[in-house]
Amino acid sequence: MADRLAADIQAGRFSAGSWLKQIDLQNRYAANRSEVRKALVSLATKRLIQYEPNRGYYVHHEDDALSDEIRDLRVMLETAAADYIVAKATVADIASLRQLAEQFLKLLPTGTIMDIYEANLAFHTALLVASGNRALVELVRDLRLRTPPAPASQWSTRARIEQSGQEHLEMVDALEARNAEKLKAIISLHIQQ
Amino acid sequence: MADRLAADIQAGRFSAGSWLKQIDLQNRYAANRSEVRKALVSLATKRLIQYEPNRGYYVHHEDDALSDEIRDLRVMLETAAADYIVAKATVADIASLRQLAEQFLKLLPTGTIMDIYEANLAFHTALLVASGNRALVELVRDLRLRTPPAPASQWSTRARIEQSGQEHLEMVDALEARNAEKLKAIISLHIQQ
DNA sequence: GTGCACTATATTGGTGCCAATTTTGGTGAA
DNA sequence: TTCACCAAAATTGGCACCAATATAGTGCAC
Incomplete structure (x- = not known):
């Protein structure tokens, strides 16, 4: 699921700056909450997305x-x-x-x-x-x-x-x-x- | 906590090939389970440790x-x-x-x-x-x-x-x-x- | 004694729930 | 209108618990 999310982000299928809500991702990729959290942490360490505590993860699209x-x-x-x-x-x-x-x-x-x-x-x-x-x-x-x-x-x-x-x-x-x-x-x- | 774990791994404070059990890490770093899982996923995507489903994460020490x-x-x-x-x-x-x-x-x-x-x-x-x-x-x-x-x-x-x-x-x-x-x-x- | 099946234990993985926090929407006063 | 404030809703984050899986141990048949 991390790979699919990464592909979607790179393909620009998320508008820049939009928040990646865990429930939406759960539905979109038919994944459970654990998988979603794993994927988010993984992509954040790859700097594909960014994280703010208590707010979540969002796509950044590097300057x-x-x-x-x-x-x-x-x-x-x-x-x-x-x-x-x-x-x-x-x-x-x-x-x-x-x-x-x-x-x-x-x-x-x-x-x-x-x-x-x-x-x-x-x-x-x-x-x-x-x-x-x-x-x-x-x-x-x-x-x-x-x-x-x-x-x-x-x-x-x-x-x-x-x-x-x-x-x-x-x-x-x-x-x-x-x-x-x-x-x-x-x-x-x-x-x- | 991910940083501390990374430092310990790089310093060789875990024997090569040893499994990183979540409970041990929880005690060692006084962290909750969520933090431990986050750190493990993060270090695995950085290829500092490796993952096997249903078995866990272990330090690899590259060949x-x-x-x-x-x-x-x-x-x-x-x-x-x-x-x-x-x-x-x-x-x-x-x-x-x-x-x-x-x-x-x-x-x-x-x-x-x-x-x-x-x-x-x-x-x-x-x-x-x-x-x-x-x-x-x-x-x-x-x-x-x-x-x-x-x-x-x-x-x-x-x-x-x-x-x-x-x-x-x-x-x-x-x-x-x-x-x-x-x-x-x-x-x-x-x-x- | 050896190999094998079975049981017990340990560990990870997933789920639901609740608390903490943030955001949103609305109401009223200046 | 616009701003401040408050309440309601939404979202994340952590926790406890249970299920799934792997490992270790035990006893039995040969």
Whole structure:
């Protein structure tokens, strides 16, 4: 239930600043009170929601400054990971990544925004997995949850999405050439758009 | 109470693999059951402890592989932060850092291992604060909790501690010279020891 | 003595209830 | 109207209890 709530929050299905009343959550997710409290505590420690004693939990939607900081963290981590990826990725990893990049591009004309978002996430996750650092994969996943998701802020234009897809392919090319510096440059631009 | 429990776990005051029984925690920290459950859920989402349904929470003490991964994450973040620190640190920040570095060295002959640990933490925290990224400070603090603390594994010898203190000064020097690359190199060596 | 089924105990997990606190709504006076 | 004040409703927080589950212990058959 914590995962579903997190997904709903990230998807913007709760208006900013709204209180998450335990009874509502109980009904919405068909959960008992214990599960609801667990999920709330968990998401609060992940800083997805905030807590005030005797008042409850509310969705915060980080201010722009903090969102920028978190985006910077992602740039730091994913560019630093490039060295590991270049060093450790097998040819099979690279082939798999190229397939995911192509799948992303293939979805552009027909897929829903959600499909495209999923494909993008799959590519980036696979890229991080190739670094061989499991903690890194988890960490970036958690950081992603704390920033507004793609449909809202990023990807404003179709042209931008198209370019994102091309950048995925460029990343795979740089990785195949074992060019860590180029890979870092593309990743940095890609995240900061 | 979650903080105290976290500190006790990190200090190794619970034997590895031992179950954290709610009643024991209730007595130990003079807390009610709700607080205990909150703390357990919170520390589990921070991956400080692990959870098995219908069995409870236990301290895990990450295996060496995962500890290495987390240490790598710290190197990634703190070296990447060097660019921001060099760009943003004020002369006042640098003076304050130098003072903290000297305070660390001053404690070596007389201070307890805990005092020295605190002084070390204060220096590193201040260094990260100078990057201007609040999320980064929090993130590294949480990552630190997941690795065995200094007294146990690192700082095996007095000579090593002494060297750590010198490296702190070198960091401040590199920062004052606005030499990001040198700062990164020292930080990387310092964390990986 | 060993293995197995069964019972007893311990621990977690869920539920209902009530107290404490906050919010909301309403009433009246300036 | 607008503000202060008070009462009513809603919500969280803590508590006690019971159910569900896992572990430990006991005795029995072989």
